[in-house]
Amino acid sequence: MNARVEISSQTDVGEPLITCIELGHVYDSGRGRTTALGSVSLTIGRGEFVCVLGPSGCGKTTLLNILAGFVLPAKGVVRVGGHAINGPSSERGVVFQDYSLFPWLTARANVEFGLRMAGRAARERVKIAHDLLGLVDLPDVGEKYPFELSGGMKQRVAIARALATRPSLLLMDEPFAALDAMTRGSLQAKLVEIHRQEQPTILFVTHNIAEALVLASRLIVMSPNPGRIVEDISVDLPRPRRRTAPRFNELYEHVSRAIGLETAE
Known part of the structure; x- marks a missing residue:
């Protein structure tokens, strides 16, 4: 059937x-x-x-x-x-095809960006970024820059950044x-x-x-x-x-x- x-x-x-x-x-x-x-x-x-x-x-x-x-x-x-x-x-979080990460910021700082624009405290930003990088299976790349990451890793960071403001x-x-x-x-x-x-x-x-x-x-x-x-x-x-x-x-x-x-x- x-x-x-x-x-x-x-x-x-x-x-x-x-x-x-x-x-x-x-x-x-x-x-x-x-x-x-x-x-x-x-x-x-x-x-x-x-x-x-x-x-x-x-x-x-x-x-x-x-x-x-x-x-x-x-x-x-x-x-x-x-x-x-x-x-x-x-x-409304947005994730693009071309990653759109800021090349001069680390992965952690990229994830924190929207939170920083919203005036969230530094300690809170760091915790949220750490948790979200863990969520996308990148717990150890927070201090790396986009040029040090593969395409798949960049897109994971982009997803984490889009989720940061919930x-x-x-x-x-x-x-x-x-x-x-x-x-x-x-x-x-x-x-x-x-x-x-x-x-x-x-x-x-x-x-x-x-x-x-x-x-x-x-x-x-x-x-x-x-x-x-x-x-x-x-x-x-x-x-x-x-x-x-x-x-x-x-x-x-x-x-x-x-x-x-x-x-x-």
């Missing part, structure tokens, strides 16, 4: 943290106007782990940047925790895309563990279907021209998730068809 694939146009997410209503955005350039997001409506509950995936140009990163407060939408309503977004906030929302823009397969798999497992322990709401942008199925409890599938949500899929695969499981592969094939891929990645 084939495993059942649960698909819904609107998942029951409990208490909402993120609310987007008919969100749209347009970029102007010398070549004209490009509609990055059409009319996107989306609700995400507290503590959910949601992956947004789709082809290039479907508005995934634009949606993340709007939620981060880096971009103001051209139209529509977006709220986090019931409040309109007017700019970046320590309540944000209610963690936004991740293809954070593992540049890493080798072994390091990527290790960080995927670590992120699942962090989500279980710390329970932030995570919005994770990726092109990789298998990665999304390993990580998320819910997938938002987008398509371009203009960027819009085409499917909202509940993923209730048991953990730890096995890529060889029949249900995993059934979901993989379904998402591939939703994105418009004829073959696997």
Whole structure:
């Protein structure tokens, strides 16, 4: 018997943290106007782990940047925790693909940065940084600089820095895309563990279907021209998730068809 694939146009997410209503955005350039997001409506509950995936140009990163407060939408309503977004906030941690660590600061100082900007006491900053570096399995690199760390280690530091202010929302823009397969798999497992322990709401942008199925409890599938949500899929695969499981592969094939891929990645 084939495993059942649960698909819904609107998942029951409990208490909402993120609310987007008919969100749209347009970029102007010398070549004209490009509609990055059409009319996107989306609700995400507290503590959910949601992956947004789709082809290039479907508005995934634009949606993340709007939620981060880096971009103001051209139209529509977006709220986090019931409040309109007017700019970046320590309540929303962001992890980028390119690490974005300050090269002149040690790993510990990078993790402390947001806490220092918030005026937290030095002793408290040191303890939080120490605890978070331990959480990402880097207890002994606090005094090392980014150039002394591997790509995977840098991304662990970036995750620790994003968690330092205990944000209610963690936004991740293809954070593992540049890493080798072994390091990527290790960080995927670590992120699942962090989500279980710390329970932030995570919005994770990726092109990789298998990665999304390993990580998320819910997938938002987008398509371009203009960027819009085409499917909202509940993923209730048991953990730890096995890529060889029949249900995993059934979901993989379904998402591939939703994105418009004829073959696997």
